[in-house]
Amino acid sequence: MCGIIGYVGRELCIPKIIHGLQSLEYRGYDSAGIAYISKGKIKTIKEKGKIINLEKLLNFDEEAYLGIGHTRWATHGVANKINAHPHSVGKFTIVHNGIIENYNELKEELINKGYNFKSETDTEIACAKIDEIYKQEKDILKTLSKATKVFRGSYALGIICIDEPNSLYAIRNTSPLIVAKSNEGNFIASDVPAILKFTNKYFLLDDLEIAKITMDKVTFYNQDLIPIDKNINTFEGSVEVALKNGYEHFMLKEINEQDKVFKDTINYYFDGTIDSLKKNFKFLDKYKKIDIVACGSAYHTGCVGKYLIENYGNIPVNVEVASEYRYKKCFYDKDTLVIVVSQSGETADTLAALKKAKNDKIDTLAIVNVIGSSIARIADKVIYIKAGCEIAVATTKAYLAQLAIFSLISIYLGYKSKEIKDEELYKIFKEIKQMPKLIKNTINNYESYFAIADKIYKNKQIFFIGRGIDYATSLEASLKLKEISYINSVAYQAGELKHGTISLIEKNTPVIAIATDKNLFEKTISNIKEVKARGAYVILISNEVIKEQLCDEFIKIDDVHPILESILTIIPLQLLAYKVAKNNKCDIDKPRNLAKSVTVE
Numbered sequence: 001m002c003g004i005i006g007y008v009g010r011e012l013c014i015p016k017i018i019h020g021l022q023s024l025e026y027r028g029y030d031s032a033g034i035a036y037i038s039k040g041k042i043k044t045i046k047e048k049g050k051i052i053n054l055e056k057l058l059n060f061d062e063e064a065y066l067g068i069g070h071t072r073w074a075t076h077g078v079a080n081k082i083n084a085h086p087h088s089v090g091k092f093t094i095v096h097n098g099i100i101e102n103y104n105e106l107k108e109e110l111i112n113k114g115y116n117f118k119s120e121t122d123t124e125i126a127c128a129k130i131d132e133i134y135k136q137e138k139d140i141l142k143t144l145s146k147a148t149k150v151f152r153g154s155y156a157l158g159i160i161c162i163d164e165p166n167s168l169y170a171i172r173n174t175s176p177l178i179v180a181k182s183n184e185g186n187f188i189a190s191d192v193p194a195i196l197k198f199t200n201k202y203f204l205l206d207d208l209e210i211a212k213i214t215m216d217k218v219t220f221y222n223q224d225l226i227p228i229d230k231n232i233n234t235f236e237g238s239v240e241v242a243l244k245n246g247y248e249h250f251m252l253k254e255i256n257e258q259d260k261v262f263k264d265t266i267n268y269y270f271d272g273t274i275d276s277l278k279k280n281f282k283f284l285d286k287y288k289k290i291d292i293v294a295c296g297s298a299y300h301t302g303c304v305g306k307y308l309i310e311n312y313g314n315i316p317v318n319v320e321v322a323s324e325y326r327y328k329k330c331f332y333d334k335d336t337l338v339i340v341v342s343q344s345g346e347t348a349d350t351l352a353a354l355k356k357a358k359n360d361k362i363d364t365l366a367i368v369n370v371i372g373s374s375i376a377r378i379a380d381k382v383i384y385i386k387a388g389c390e391i392a393v394a395t396t397k398a399y400l401a402q403l404a405i406f407s408l409i410s411i412y413l414g415y416k417s418k419e420i421k422d423e424e425l426y427k428i429f430k431e432i433k434q435m436p437k438l439i440k441n442t443i444n445n446y447e448s449y450f451a452i453a454d455k456i457y458k459n460k461q462i463f464f465i466g467r468g469i470d471y472a473t474s475l476e477a478s479l480k481l482k483e484i485s486y487i488n489s490v491a492y493q494a495g496e497l498k499h500g501t502i503s504l505i506e507k508n509t510p511v512i513a514i515a516t517d518k519n520l521f522e523k524t525i526s527n528i529k530e531v532k533a534r535g536a537y538v539i540l541i542s543n544e545v546i547k548e549q550l551c552d553e554f555i556k557i558d559d560v561h562p563i564l565e566s567i568l569t570i571i572p573l574q575l576l577a578y579k580v581a582k583n584n585k586c587d588i589d590k591p592r593n594l595a596k597s598v599t600v601e
């Protein structure tokens with residue numbers, strides 16, 4: 001999604017803004033632009049495509065000490081130079097992340113007052129509205145206060161005005177924005193990686209707050225212009241987190257971090273005793289129903305979570321995609337817990353689903369990676385995964401950490417419901433300790449998965465099949481493959497194939513079958529035989545020892561308790577997707593049309 005950076009200080013702003021934009025590239029974008037004040041004038045330069053195209057148009061030594069930059073992921077209007085940000089109207093120039101929902105209404109009103117527009121964006125309308133209010137108020141803070149009362153929708157705005165060439169302003173509602181402080185000057189940004197090279201001290205701007213930023217000072221106001229004090233945060237990770245550490249791609253680096261991520265996430269909530277689980281998850285005792293709501297891969301962890309919670313906790317779980325849930329009739333009540341899952345904590349649909357549950361006074365829990373993100377701040381209760389900064393658009397380590405949380409929840413609920421007896425409980429505890437090593441070993445077998453990828457990467461479609469929890473894993477494996485390799489891939493419940501989809505199987509069609517659930521193993525094997533008989537090229541991934549010649553390729557994973565197994569199962573499939581995409585020369589960390597954080601509906 002769009003990225004914002006702004007700087008005012010003692011040093012030249014253009015190099016800082018370009019660096020900030022590069023650090024936000026992982027969010028996805030299709031044009032970039034910058035506006036800065038030089039010799040008393042606002043200059044705006046923007047270009048379609050990658051930041052490198054913009055860089056070619058800039059003089060990095062230009063005497064400019066205040067500026068704003070933007071990477072745009074097209075929503076209103078195609079990706080072109082005119083629609084790229086910043087947008088200027090009258091005395092103001094702004095960059096914007098989010099959607100001004102009432103922009104059509106505002107546009108009509110502004111056209112009647114003599115404004116005309118060059119772009120198709122809601123941002124230009126917002127800028128004109130700010131300019132129009134300023135003509136009456138003649139004060140920027142009063143103008144922005146009024147604007148926050150007029151704009152509907154989600155926005156993070158970075159604002160400069162030619163009447164105050166030494167000040168940068170920011171307002172936000174729903175879309176994320178931080179304000180950062182350094183000795184050489186101060187920043188605004190959509191996310192921490194954009195400012196890490198310069199400072200690790202930052203404030204989180206909350207909904208409907210206004211920030212005024214000058215070279216030496218940052219001041220915050222609420223919507224009614226009452227000054228507010230804010231706590232400063234320190235980002236503990238180093239700049240290294242934003243670097244690849246020698247790996248060719250962030251995705252590969254992040255896959256390789258998964259043993260540590262598992263350990264960090266588990267250790268935060270579990271010290272090897274049932275008491276630690278009781279302390280952290282006792283709050284779940286009162287719920288008789290659970291709704292899990294999320295998008296994309298986070299939704300897939302919810303599918304695994306549903307299977308585990310129902311099986312071990314004996315609690316019915318409804319898992320839904322957030323973009324559907326937010327608009328549907330929900331049958332929750334005081335006995336229901338709504339769990340939202342999100343790596344970024346900013347996904348617009350998940351946030352809206354959370355707000356809906358909150359409005360209906362339903363208890364909410366968020367499983368989130370990004371500390372202080374919008375979802376984390378709104379939910380009644382938060383469980384942070386400890387995945388660290390995830391840069392690759394295709395999630396891997398955050399997915400695995402979310403699974404780790406669902407494992408802990410299921411162990412606790414299984415203990416409570418007595419589905420898990422003492423002996424089994426201690427066996428699971430022992431296996432949890434071994435998991436980082438087993439995760440590392442699974443990653444270290446990458447060459448065997450890469451060899452399979454080399455055989456199938458030219459295919460136009462690849463199927464995944466599985467039953468029960470293995471079907472949930474198939475969904476994620478299929479998404480991973482298609483989002484980074486652009487190969488059409490579908491995941492099916494293995495038993496459902498014969499009801500239609502099997503007609504697509506022809507000679508050498510790759511079918512990746514997952515069979516780790518011992519109760520369903522024989523059933524899945526029968527389905528494998530069905531596709532094999534129709535010429536499929538079968539890749540089987542299982543924790544069982546296979547005696548007969550069932551498949552063309554076999555990936556053996558370690559046999560652990562079902563509560564932990566899907567954590568191991570996904571790893572070869574992440575690496576397989578990675579290598580298929582690499583062989584196809586795809587942009588692995590930034591797949592086309594995708595954004596890391598989907599902050600629009």
Ligand code: M6R
Pocket residue numbers: 295296297298341342343344345346347350393394395396479483594596597598
């Ligand atoms: O930040 P979130 O976890 O809320 O993001 C949800 C999805 O947009 C995300 O998982 C997406 O599907 C990824 N590209 C998957 O790799």
